[in-house]
Amino acid sequence: MNVLTVALAERSYPILIGPGLLEDAALLSRHVPAGDVLLVSNTTVAPLYAGRLKQGLGDRRIVEAILPDGESYKTMDTFTRLLDVPMANRLARDCVVVALGGGVVGDMAGFAAACYQRGVTFVQVPTTLLAQVDSSVGGKTGVNHPGGKNMIGAFHQPVAVIADTDTLSTLPPRELRAGLAEVIKYGLIHDAAFFDWLEVNIDHLLAGNAAALTHAIRRSCEIKAAIVGRDERESGERALLNLGHTFGHAIESAAGYGTWLHGEAVGAGMLMAAGMSRELGNLSDADLARVRALLHRANLPLSAPGISPSTALEYMKMDKKVQSGRIRLVLMKRIGQAYVTPDYPAAALQATLEAYFG
Amino acid sequence: MNVLTVALAERSYPILIGPGLLEDAALLSRHVPAGDVLLVSNTTVAPLYAGRLKQGLGDRRIVEAILPDGESYKTMDTFTRLLDVPMANRLARDCVVVALGGGVVGDMAGFAAACYQRGVTFVQVPTTLLAQVDSSVGGKTGVNHPGGKNMIGAFHQPVAVIADTDTLSTLPPRELRAGLAEVIKYGLIHDAAFFDWLEVNIDHLLAGNAAALTHAIRRSCEIKAAIVGRDERESGERALLNLGHTFGHAIESAAGYGTWLHGEAVGAGMLMAAGMSRELGNLSDADLARVRALLHRANLPLSAPGISPSTALEYMKMDKKVQSGRIRLVLMKRIGQAYVTPDYPAAALQATLEAYFG
Numbered sequence: 001m002n003v004l005t006v007a008l009a010e011r012s013y014p015i016l017i018g019p020g021l022l023e024d025a026a027l028l029s030r031h032v033p034a035g036d037v038l039l040v041s042n043t044t045v046a047p048l049y050a051g052r053l054k055q056g057l058g059d060r061r062i063v064e065a066i067l068p069d070g071e072s073y074k075t076m077d078t079f080t081r082l083l084d085v086p087m088a089n090r091l092a093r094d095c096v097v098v099a100l101g102g103g104v105v106g107d108m109a110g111f112a113a114a115c116y117q118r119g120v121t122f123v124q125v126p127t128t129l130l131a132q133v134d135s136s137v138g139g140k141t142g143v144n145h146p147g148g149k150n151m152i153g154a155f156h157q158p159v160a161v162i163a164d165t166d167t168l169s170t171l172p173p174r175e176l177r178a179g180l181a182e183v184i185k186y187g188l189i190h191d192a193a194f195f196d197w198l199e200v201n202i203d204h205l206l207a208g209n210a211a212a213l214t215h216a217i218r219r220s221c222e223i224k225a226a227i228v229g230r231d232e233r234e235s236g237e238r239a240l241l242n243l244g245h246t247f248g249h250a251i252e253s254a255a256g257y258g259t260w261l262h263g264e265a266v267g268a269g270m271l272m273a274a275g276m277s278r279e280l281g282n283l284s285d286a287d288l289a290r291v292r293a294l295l296h297r298a299n300l301p302l303s304a305p306g307i308s309p310s311t312a313l314e315y316m317k318m319d320k321k322v323q324s325g326r327i328r329l330v331l332m333k334r335i336g337q338a339y340v341t342p343d344y345p346a347a348a349l350q351a352t353l354e355a356y357f358g
Numbered sequence: 359m360n361v362l363t364v365a366l367a368e369r370s371y372p373i374l375i376g377p378g379l380l381e382d383a384a385l386l387s388r389h390v391p392a393g394d395v396l397l398v399s400n401t402t403v404a405p406l407y408a409g410r411l412k413q414g415l416g417d418r419r420i421v422e423a424i425l426p427d428g429e430s431y432k433t434m435d436t437f438t439r440l441l442d443v444p445m446a447n448r449l450a451r452d453c454v455v456v457a458l459g460g461g462v463v464g465d466m467a468g469f470a471a472a473c474y475q476r477g478v479t480f481v482q483v484p485t486t487l488l489a490q491v492d493s494s495v496g497g498k499t500g501v502n503h504p505g506g507k508n509m510i511g512a513f514h515q516p517v518a519v520i521a522d523t524d525t526l527s528t529l530p531p532r533e534l535r536a537g538l539a540e541v542i543k544y545g546l547i548h549d550a551a552f553f554d555w556l557e558v559n560i561d562h563l564l565a566g567n568a569a570a571l572t573h574a575i576r577r578s579c580e581i582k583a584a585i586v587g588r589d590e591r592e593s594g595e596r597a598l599l600n601l602g603h604t605f606g607h608a609i610e611s612a613a614g615y616g617t618w619l620h621g622e623a624v625g626a627g628m629l630m631a632a633g634m635s636r637e638l639g640n641l642s643d644a645d646l647a648r649v650r651a652l653l654h655r656a657n658l659p660l661s662a663p664g665i666s667p668s669t670a671l672e673y674m675k676m677d678k679k680v681q682s683g684r685i686r687l688v689l690m691k692r693i694g695q696a697y698v699t700p701d702y703p704a705a706a707l708q709a710t711l712e713a714y715f716g
Contacts, residue, residue: 076438083434087505092680115473117678118500118511142476147445153476154512233477320475322450
């Protein structure tokens with residue numbers, strides 16, 4: 001088992017990565033604080049893993065909230081109904097919310113933990129690659145609004161992230177690919193050597209090779225944990241983790257939540273950011289080709305043909321990184337180094353939108 | 359003008375108390391940060407004061423969200439619709455939410471500020487006595503759930519509280535009385551001399567005497583600011599501010615939100631806490647009589663005859679102060695000194711419920 005730490009002073013917490021963690025009652029009792037549990041999962045994941053987790057959680061009261069599966073249910077309406085469950089079961093402020101599932105489950109359970117009785121303890125048990133490498137770490141929680149992705153939410157850190165890599169064995173291939181987009185992101189923003197490693201190992205990852213996946217998860221979490229430790233509330237560096245996300249969120253919102261998987265949209269969005277970085281003279285043709293090739297080998301979409309450039313731009317204007325009316329973009333200086341900027345020629349953004357949308 | 363400070367390190371903020379503040383453009387521009395404003399008010403307060411405030415806010419974009427008036431609208435449903443307003447108007451994360459109104463407006467606007475784009479800047483402009491002495495200070499925000507009061511929410515501090523005492527001139531007498539309950543609370547929990555002063559000045563306060571009201575607001579805010587500065591998240595001392603609230607919340611929830619005003623329920627709840635403190639031998643008969651007499655002179659209800667003791671107990675079990683299955687109660691050692699305890703004979707609570715409910 002790998003153990004990493006998100007260093008946030010008295011709110012620091014561990015990320016545990018390895019096989020068999022859901023069966024490890026001793027580990028679970030160490031990392032899931034005592035108390036009644038609100039177990040939040042969805043209709044796909046609960047039948048596979050809720051029984052195992054409940055057994056591991058031992059002799060305590062466990063109340064389940066099973067959500068419908070998919071990004072289209074990550075709404076205020078589902079959130080409101082989710083909160084009815086601890087109320088109906090009279091869970092007190094000393095309860096623990098445990099999220100068992102992917103990014104949607106984790107985001108909604110975390111937001112519920114942030115708001116129930118103004119905040120209760122939260123534990124993430126991510127079961128998708130995307131959640132294990134990205135969304136379960138760092139405390140961003142929330143729901144979508146029809147007008148924009150993740151527009152309503154809270155920062156609420158978990159007290160532990162327990163990533164049982166065995167759960168990836170039941171992950172549909174499309175979800176695995178979507179998760180790989182976020183893995184590739186860490187190489188692009190921060191670690192050229194990791195990007196090189198991904199070029200060598202992408203087929204192993206796609207084939208579900210456990211050793212390769214574990215390495216990818218650990219390295220991704222290391223990079224994310226370090227950045228979150230330095231900038232929890234995204235006043236600076238943390239925005240780099242949004243490479244591809246301003247484009248990607250526009251895709252997800254415009255297409256209708258759930259049409260694209262989040263990771264798919266981020267994959268296409270990263271190629272757009274790379275293309276625009278090439279347009280601005282930061283990235284060489286050769287590096288742009290490498291980015292495209294790796295995303296292509298991961299079977300991720302490379303453009304968003306069904307959405308017009310102007311529609312995409314409208315949604316991008318609702319991005320949370322907008323400041324003083326300017327869309328701040330995460331772009332690349334080179335593979336392994338990203339930067340955030342509000343300063344770029346409007347024509348470069350327009351050219352990028354026209355190249356990849358419509 | 360009186361200026362107090364809530365001392366929370368880099369999140370410290372001023373409480374400004376005095377007449378004519380809504381007309382003071384210089385003051386408003388100093389304390390409401392630059393940026394687009396989401397002005398949240400209700401259908402009663404907006405026609406009276408929104409124009410004045412908007413003029414004072416000067417030349418900037420102001421988007422209004424006018425809520426229906428009353429505790430019965432402090433719901434997830436209203437909250438969801440409130441969030442549609444900044445989305446429809448594309449307000450960015452650098453906007454400022456300004457709450458103009460009483461406790462319901464402040465609680466809902468603050469919760470919206472906490473959750474919109476995971477948190478934006480917030481300013482409180484309380485226009486009721488209750489909001490000026492209590493709910494606008496300290497960062498508690500949220501909405502009610504049918505099963506319990508304020509069960510869904512967040513801690514989100516404002517950057518300023520601007521209490522224009524002129525607004526009290528239009529406050530209905532019943533609302534003034536409800537606000538006085540929270541004023542009396544500060545005397546009971548922390549300041550026997552202030553309680554003495556209230557006994558002398560209660561008629562001036564009820565008559566709307568500006569000097570008396572200003573003194574009462576300043577002293578109340580001083581006590582609250584000091585307690586919040588020492589215990590922002592209610593891990594200890596802050597719970598004292600809930601004197602009367604566990605009983606009171608049960609009254610509000612059981613009667614149906616909006617039937618009782620919050621301050622009315624707190625008034626009756628404080629008498630129950632005093633009665634139970636007498637039952638436990640802490641409070642003398644004479645002191646209990648003083649508490650009852652002052653609440654009576656303030657024209658506040660002294661019991662909750664329409665609700666059965668068992669119903670009240672059921673709602674009290676959902677209180678946020680419940681820990682390990684025990685209802686922690688705020689009781690009095692004497693006038694001017696409250697304490698929190700999970701340890702009391704069940705019979706004493708039962709006797710209290712039977713004396714004041716049913």
